[in-house]
Amino acid sequence: MKTRFFLLGLPLVASLVSCSVPSTNDLEVSAHITDASLQIGATPFSTPANPQGVLTGVFALSLSLGELASKPSEVTVESFALVNAADQTVLIAPVEVGASDPKVATVPIGETQRVVYHVAFDNKPQPIAKLCAAKQVQYTGTIFDGAQGKTTPVVGEAFQIQGCP
Secondary structure (H helix, E strand, C coil): CHHHHHHHHHHHHHHHHHHHCCCHHHHCEEEEEEEEEEEEECCCCCCCCCCEEEEEEEEEEEEEECCCCCCCEEEEEEEEEEEECCCCCEEECCCCECCCCCCEEEECCCCEEEEEEEECCCCCCEECHHHHHCCCEEEEEEEEECCCCEEEEEEECCECCECCC
């Protein structure tokens, strides 16, 4: 009889234990890169032996802080890179963003902040052979979660560069 009551109570105990342990997403900033693009514009300096182009691009950094966080977080952007999505080979590092793009964002508890970054290469021609050889690329980076005092990696979805010859 005691065994039956014990066995009947196990699902209740298991559900209470699982509900009382918050996930990392409830406590810390989670981040991902969305809406990424990179375009290659023509330049008179490009030759078949040394293809070059002027790069312009944009991406959004989405920062979310869980409902159970103890306080809002000041998130600092540390760095971004562009990698080959197939093998994670670094193609451009660091990826410079616009001077007026925010480097710090405050993320309130239970909310999401979306920050748009413009890729800045000062209109200087860049070598494009490796960029165009990569079928898919992605932006990656790191942010510093001020509330948790730790660096967190950020990865975007793969996309195709526009304007390759």
